[in-house]
Amino acid sequence: MKLQTILMACAVVTLTGCGSKPPVPEWQLNAKDGTERAAEAWLRGDSAIESAEFARVRRELTSTGRPDLLARAELLRCATRVAALVFEPCTGFEALAQDAAPAEQAYARYLAGTAQPADAALLPEAQRALLSAGSPDAALAAVKDPLSRLVAAGVLLRSGRATPAVLTQAVDTASAQGWRRPLGAWLGLQLQRAQAAGASEEAARLQRRIDLVLGTAAR
Numbered sequence: 001m002k003l004q005t006i007l008m009a010c011a012v013v014t015l016t017g018c019g020s021k022p023p024v025p026e027w028q029l030n031a032k033d034g035t036e037r038a039a040e041a042w043l044r045g046d047s048a049i050e051s052a053e054f055a056r057v058r059r060e061l062t063s064t065g066r067p068d069l070l071a072r073a074e075l076l077r078c079a080t081r082v083a084a085l086v087f088e089p090c091t092g093f094e095a096l097a098q099d100a101a102p103a104e105q106a107y108a109r110y111l112a113g114t115a116q117p118a119d120a121a122l123l124p125e126a127q128r129a130l131l132s133a134g135s136p137d138a139a140l141a142a143v144k145d146p147l148s149r150l151v152a153a154g155v156l157l158r159s160g161r162a163t164p165a166v167l168t169q170a171v172d173t174a175s176a177q178g179w180r181r182p183l184g185a186w187l188g189l190q191l192q193r194a195q196a197a198g199a200s201e202e203a204a205r206l207q208r209r210i211d212l213v214l215g216t217a218a219r
Contacts, residue, residue: 027060034054
């Protein structure tokens with residue numbers, strides 16, 4: 001799973017080749033693998049594995065005494081929540097924010113849906129485009145990394161800019177990756193909108209799909 005967000009652009013770890021270069025410290029390898037496993041577990045709906053993996057990541061990163069690295073890991077964790085429409089304070093990052101770089105602080109505002117035009121220069125290109133795009137649908141479609149696209153869709157919803165096409169892109173992205181948690185959340189949002197519009201057949205179709213995702217479909 002590629003995580004092409006700011007968290008990878010300013011990576012928790014940077015693994016470069018081999019040859020004559022010094023060996024990569026074990027904490028870097030463990031932190032990189034742990035963050036990826038934790039994110040994947042959360043997206044697939046396994047909270048217990050995610051919690052255990054992230055606890056290991058925290059142990060590896062705190063061993064360096066660098067709060068900036070831990071702040072990036074906390075942002076990644078919060079980004080997975082936004083991807084699944086869990087809009088809650090990013091408390092793990094907030095506790096470390098004073099030692100985070102401006103780019104991480106800008107990304108935290110982006111996740112919260114409160115980024116300002118001045119933050120654009122501090123964000124990666126894909127997120128920068130979303131911040132200023134006149135057409136959120138086209139800007140979202142241009143985000144190639146699946147997790148980044150889901151996070152961006154969550155940000156668009158949080159900031160009141162999500163169109164029906166944004167919801168469709170989010171559902172299709174989560175479905176293609178087999179990410180049960182965000183898929184159920186985005187389908188649920190589509191269901192709410194269908195019900196509010198009185199589209200009973202569409203609502204029934206969406207409910208059947210949600211039942212399938214959640215494992216409650218009739219057998």
